[in-house]
Amino acid sequence: MNVIGIKELQTNPGKLSHLLQNNEYMLITRRGEPLGVALPFSHQLMENGLKNWMALKAFQSGDLSLGQLGKVLGKNKHATLELLGELNIPFADYDLQEDLQMLDELFAA
Template structure:
């Protein structure tokens, strides 16, 4: 999620366009206070519904945990994981090399 001050939009409107080209969304603020949410118009917004899209995007960006996502969608974590799988969204994000290195340190 991008946070864009309203004055920034006046002087650099391409910042919002760039956010949309990256298929991301932006929180628009005025004096540091949220005033709006801008999101790209895509088929997924229409197919998934706005609330689901925003929630899933927040999860993908690390802004929401799996539990928070589940609560926002009114689903169990199991149902939410099925939805994420259907949408092709990774549930876990980790670095395999880092994990193997940590295991090596623990073992010996």
């Protein structure tokens, strides 16, 4: 596996381009710790997992709805929720303290 530090990548970005054009991948590090992986794009790569990973990340960041995520994954709502549970990815994003405060205000009135 090819390894490049982030500093070297900044000063020599052509090294990354060259490896990707030659269908090779590279581990990018910062201070010797893995930071990321650069992979050459291919439809086979997308179909063998990267598409699903990207869809899960988009869901986590709020860019995909639960329904959209299920469609990308080819799963129904129940199966999508099961997968999110297995991966410890919350499917609802809310502020519990805010909800408790609202309930207190409703019952105080």
